[in-house]
Amino acid sequence: xxxxxxxxxxxxxxxxxxxxxxxxxxxxxxxxxxxxxxxxxxxxxxxxxxxxxxxxxxxxxxxxxxxxxxxxxxxxxxxxxxxxxx
Numbered sequence: 566x567x568x569x570x571x572x573x574x575x576x577x578x579x580x581x582x583x584x585x586x587x588x589x590x591x592x593x594x595x596x597x598x599x600x601x602x603x604x605x606x607x608x609x610x611x612x613x614x615x616x617x618x619x620x621x622x623x624x625x626x627x628x629x630x631x632x633x634x635x636x637x638x639x640x641x642x643x644x645x646x647x648x649x650x651x
Contacts, residue, residue, distance in 0.1 A: 635641075
């Protein structure tokens with residue numbers, strides 16, 4: 566048994582099996598790494614989640630019924646109405 570029976574298509578098939586094996590190996594390493602680090606979480610993540618939760622609570626509260634304060638540059642809402650009778 567020697568290399569004289571190996572054709573170009575056999576080499577291509579072996580190369581494809583090697584590429585697929587390497588791909589599965591990379592995916593396996595990623596899953597193992599994720600499993601090892603799943604329990605750890607930064608304090609910054611907890612702070613960010615707390616901020617988001619507080620903002621959602623703030624936005625969920627009903628708005629006050631008071632009239633909004635107009636800025637100095639704003640006109641009255643009915644500026645276009647003619648106050649003078651004809």
